[in-house]
Amino acid sequence: MDRYEKIIESIEDPVVVVSKEGDIIYMNQSGYILKSQLGKRHFHQLITYPFSLEFIKKGMSVKGIFKEADGRRFLIDAFPFEKEGLTLLIRDITRFIELEELSKKEGIIITISKLLSAIFHDMKGPVGGIKGAAQLLKEDIQDKELVDDILYETGRLENLINEITMVAKPIKLSKKPVNIHKVIDGAVKTLEKQFPQVQVERLYDPSLPELYIDPDYMHRVLVNIIRNGMEAVEGKGKVKISTGISWDTVYSPKGNKIFIRIKDSGKGVPEDMIDRLFIPFVSTKKKGMGIGLSSSYKIVKEHGGILRYIGDATFEILLPVPERSNR
Ligand SMILES: Nc1ncnc2c1ncn2[C@@H]1O[C@H](COP(=O)(O)OP(=O)(O)OP(=O)(O)O)[C@@H](O)[C@H]1O
Ligand SMILES: [Mg+2]
Secondary structure, three states, X not given: XXXXXXXXXXXXXXXXXXXXXXXXXXEOHHHHHHHHHHOHHHHHHHHHHHHHOHHHHOOOOEXXXXXXXXXXXXXXXXXXXXXXXXXXXXXXXXXXHHHHHHHHXXXXXXXXXXXXXXXXHHHHHHHHHHHHHHHHHHHOOOOXXXXXXXXXXHHXXXXXXXXXXXXXXXXXXXXXXXXXXXXXXXXXXXXXXXXXXXXXXXXXXXXXXXXXXXXXXXXXXXXXXXXXXXXXXXXXXXXXXXXXXXOOOOOOOOOOEEEEEEEEOOOOOOHHHHHHOOOOOOOOOOOOOOOHHHHHHHXXXXXXXXXXXXXXXXXXEEEEOOOHHHO
């Protein structure tokens, strides 16, 4: 064996030199093995297939030709050899593709189980509360406070279910004239108890007109975004909420939108998350479901507005100011 032959024999992928008529001019050891595995007919189909390609007919080389043979998948690099022959470098990618398909499936299963366990985790609290209150109620049926507890916990469950079904459900707005600052205050109030250590700073522009929006839906949006800010500072830090008329050159050059900016004192959104922020079920949090931003995005869009991350740990909501005639 000369030196060059040794080199070619040392290649673990089949190397086959084939004539236009399909005769094998040269083949390394791996080529023989593949031939015996596939059988004569399948092997012949595999090595003559490149001749059917236009570029090959024109005498050019082509890399990465995909061909299936006997249920296995191959990528072939074909280079012209002498007058009308081809040198083929054949790679078996069957296992590679199988692995890729498997990991896709596994990825989905992991996402679903993560999602379910997040949902059940969130349900555990209220269910436990209801059970406890009911047990106590059994002992003292007169205790009205326990009924309130049950109603409160049931409400929490209801909210959770609403959030989850929102992802798939279309949004039906019932709009009315609303003072946006009142809605923001309401959202902050909802979260204050849960994050007592987070300092909320409000910088409201008192000249803002009333907006024509659905206050309940907008409450949810604000709760989601402010809560994200409070979670980002890990319960201790600052969240600043400011409002004003937007003069964004793209979205509101006429000043016909108001902005609400929510900025926290955390590290901001990591670079690799920025493009995926608004995709449902994308979350970096252990107990997060990743639906807060995606459902908020939908709601704001339904209002004719915009929700976006503008960097510097700041989320911005733009909402249209109603035309004078609608006010
Ligand atoms: N203020 C923020 N600072 C840094 N990262 C953020 C901030 N807000 C959102 N993110 C990132 O965006 C991801 C998606 O947020 P989203 O609100 O949709 O889901 P979540 O907060 O993880 O879960 P859920 O809101 O469903 O409880 C978060 O997991 C986090 O990685
Ligand atoms: Mg969230």
